[in-house]
Amino acid sequence: MEPLEGGLNPKRKMTSDDFDSLRCLGKGTYGTVVLVKQRSTGRLYAQKQFKKASLVVHKKLVEQTKTERQILESVNRHPFVVKLFYAFQDQEKLYLILEYGQGGELFTHLNTEKMFSESVAAFYMAEMLLAISHLHQTLGVIYRDLKPENCLLDADGHLLLTDFGLSKVAVDQSEDSCNSILGTVEYMAPEVIQGKKYGKAADWWSFGALAYDLMTGNPPFRGGNHAKIQENIIKQKLVLPYYLSMDAKDILTRLLRKDPGKRLGAVMPKDLQTLKNHRFFRKIDWKKLAAREVEPPIQPMITDPELAENFAPEFTELSLSPTVTSRDFWPGSPTKDDMFGGFSFVASSSLLESGGYLTSRS
């Protein structure tokens, strides 16, 4: 028998009525992220929502959305990857209820400080390295779209990777014929841009490009438009500013090799050891880091978690479109062809009990 419905049963399926929308945290090309509060518990979450109609128009996005939901479910326990608590849908939209990265985007903090010292950069790169290698090794997932917007901080200042819409499970040999590149291209590996076959080494390139950005304030290859940036990524020689240490220069040079076969990260697990033992990471205690026992260099300022102070006002000041509730639709009418069948998800009870950011009033 179905357990009793209501706030007492954390494992029941959720609907959008279970959450109040507080403010907008971000807007992607096809999805919106809204800060929401669970009515029954007062917990705060990031609700990522996709309009089914737009997904159907862009057919590839249907698959990407399902991939994101599957990857998030399987990765649910890594300290530096955003956790998925619930997934549900109504007639109009798909919803992912995710861990709220309260500290905002890492790159908002980078913009404030212009650039980070090498030891601060090493902390974030080290947490990112653990998250990426977990995705690669344990799940066979290639992130593919590693970029600044996807690096959030939690309330304590630890890194949280988010956005798996473009990720790919490595064993999936199916070719992506349509290589529509949306959004940021600065961090994409040359082979991804060229539409060649790519593997996990593509993520190590992006990792190098992010590291370069953290330590210099700019991505390694720039240009006035997408085409120029792409050309530079493919052809331009890497220039390393004089003020970087030998260690930083060495790790960046090896991560930003255009030939993926020669790149640090191409030969696993050997290269993972080479990376972790690199002098650039000499101050990192990997065991402590993995246990979240290393104190983050930036403590995000949080007065009222509901204000989302660490997010860009251009988003948080956007008005929230009124949510169409399930009651506005004919009851029980299934989506055409059940295109989004199997989307729903409820995290394990232990995760639900521990997770979700609690507000002072809950």
Ligand code: ADE
């Ligand atoms: N959790 C997942 N995605 C998020 C985002 N864009 N902002 C804040 N928290 C999130």
